[in-house]
Amino acid sequence: MKKNILLPVDFSAHSNNAVNYAVDLALEKGYSIHLYHNYTSASAVFEDENGRNETNSPTFKADILIKNLAESIKLKHPTLEITTQCERGMITETLPELATPSRFDFVIMGTKGITNDDSQLIGSTTYVISKKAKIPVLAIPTEASFTPIDKVGLLSNFKEEEVQTVQDFVNIIGKDFELKLMHVHYDHSSENRIEEKLEVWKYKIKKYIGVTNIAIEVDSIQGDIEDLDTVPEVINEMIHEEKIKILLVTRSRKSFFERVFTRSVAKALFSHPLVPIFFTKA
Numbered sequence: 001m002k003k004n005i006l007l008p009v010d011f012s013a014h015s016n017n018a019v020n021y022a023v024d025l026a027l028e029k030g031y032s033i034h035l036y037h038n039y040t041s042a043s044a045v046f047e048d049e050n051g052r053n054e055t056n057s058p059t060f061k062a063d064i065l066i067k068n069l070a071e072s073i074k075l076k077h078p079t080l081e082i083t084t085q086c087e088r089g090m091i092t093e094t095l096p097e098l099a100t101p102s103r104f105d106f107v108i109m110g111t112k113g114i115t116n117d118d119s120q121l122i123g124s125t126t127y128v129i130s131k132k133a134k135i136p137v138l139a140i141p142t143e144a145s146f147t148p149i150d151k152v153g154l155l156s157n158f159k160e161e162e163v164q165t166v167q168d169f170v171n172i173i174g175k176d177f178e179l180k181l182m183h184v185h186y187d188h189s190s191e192n193r194i195e196e197k198l199e200v201w202k203y204k205i206k207k208y209i210g211v212t213n214i215a216i217e218v219d220s221i222q223g224d225i226e227d228l229d230t231v232p233e234v235i236n237e238m239i240h241e242e243k244i245k246i247l248l249v250t251r252s253r254k255s256f257f258e259r260v261f262t263r264s265v266a267k268a269l270f271s272h273p274l275v276p277i278f279f280t281k282a
Contacts (some may be wrong), residue, residue, distance in 0.1 A: 002081070003031045003172065006104040008095055011065050014142050018110035021276070023073055023080065024146035025108070029173075032081035034104065035070055037062050038091040043182075045228065062086050092125060095131035098177050105138040105170055111273060130251060130279040136168050138246075138281045144276055149173055153180045153217075153244040155235070158197055165250040167209050167278045178213045179205070180242055183235045185220050194218050217242060247273070251281045 007022050009015045019035075020248065026033050039062055066084045073082055087094060099107055111126055125139045130137045156162055166179065185191070198216045205211050219234050237249065 001194065003029065004093075004103070005031055005212045006036060006099055006107045008038075008091060008107070008109050008129075009034050009066065009069065011062075011111075012110075014110040014112040016017075017142055017144070018108055018140040019073075021140045021144060021146045022108040023077065025026040026080060027077060028146075028148075031105075032083070033073075034096065034237055035082065035084045037066050037086045038094055039086060039088045055083075060086065067071065070080045092128040092132070094132070095129055099129075099133045099135050101135055102119070104135055106138060106274065107133055108138045108140060111139045111141050111218070111277075131281070133281065136172065137280065139273070139277045141273045147245060149177050149245045151180065151242060151244050152177050152246050152248060153182045154248040155250070156181050156183050156198065156201060158201070159250060161250045162201070162248075163208065163212045165202055165248050165278075166205055166211060168280045169246075169248055170209055170211060170276055172178060175209075175211050177211075177245075178215065178237075179211050180215050180217050180244060182235065182238055184231050184238075185218070191218055191220065235276055244275055246276050246278050248278045248280075251279055 005022055005026055007019060009019060022033055025031070041058060056250060065087055068087055070082045070084050073080060091282055095107070098104075107129065109126055109129065126137070126139050130139065154162060154166060162164055181201055183194055183198060185194055195216055198218065202214045202216065219238055235247075238244070
């Protein structure tokens with residue numbers, strides 16, 4: 001069965017970039033796209049020439065915008081299957097109800113929305129949806145563009161749910177990529193033990209999922225280096241050096257992600273991510 005991408009849009013530049021990413025991915029994989037928008041005060045009504053809101057129109061502004069967006073995509077890519085939907089409500093409430101495995105395979109959305117609120121880690125809307133959604137969420141940074149997914153990083157803290165994260169990703173993308181098991185630690189003396197544990201993870205993933213091209217990347221906090229002394233900064237450096245295309249993050253109650261997210265320094269990783277982040281909920 002053809003996989004279906006749920007793609008929330010708010011017609012901002014950040015959202016449009018996520019649309020471009022989703023379209024390229026859908027074309028490569030043969031997937032369909034469902035454009036989804038929640039009415040807001042900015043998108044619900046038109047303004048007349050005198051700047052007054054026209055509330056009597058049976059067609060809302062967003063209905064026109066989403067229709068035009070779908071038509072512009074179809075004009076460039078006639079074979080791509082696209083559906084649209086607009087409804088009232090808060091997207092953090094309505095989208096998780098819509099994002100069910102029976103209807104969609106995963107969500108793609110920008111890390112920022114129309115408000116461009118840099119005070120929120122990874123964008124408050126994206127973060128809330130990544131917590132609530134019953135299907136994976138792929139968050140796309142503003143500067144990201146789709147390229148062949150040949151290298152994928154998995155943030156690992158030796159939780160069993162991480163294996164399922166890889167399985168969820170494989171179910172969507174396939175197995176044709178190199179997987180980097182990434183772990184950051186504080187204790188330099190424990191590196192050999194950590195690598196041994198990651199070797200066990202490699203075995204589990206190879207045996208149960210069938211991903212065979214796996215490498216281990218272990219790094220430590222460099223307190224003596226002024227610009228590289230936090231977990232997020234070390235992870236970003238690993239992403240850059242290893243040319244990671246997508247970062248896999250497992251959302252569980254006591255996950256590595258949760259501990260990092262509560263720190264103010266996590267903004268370097270999750271408010272301005274270098275690459276798309278694939279969230280799953282354990």
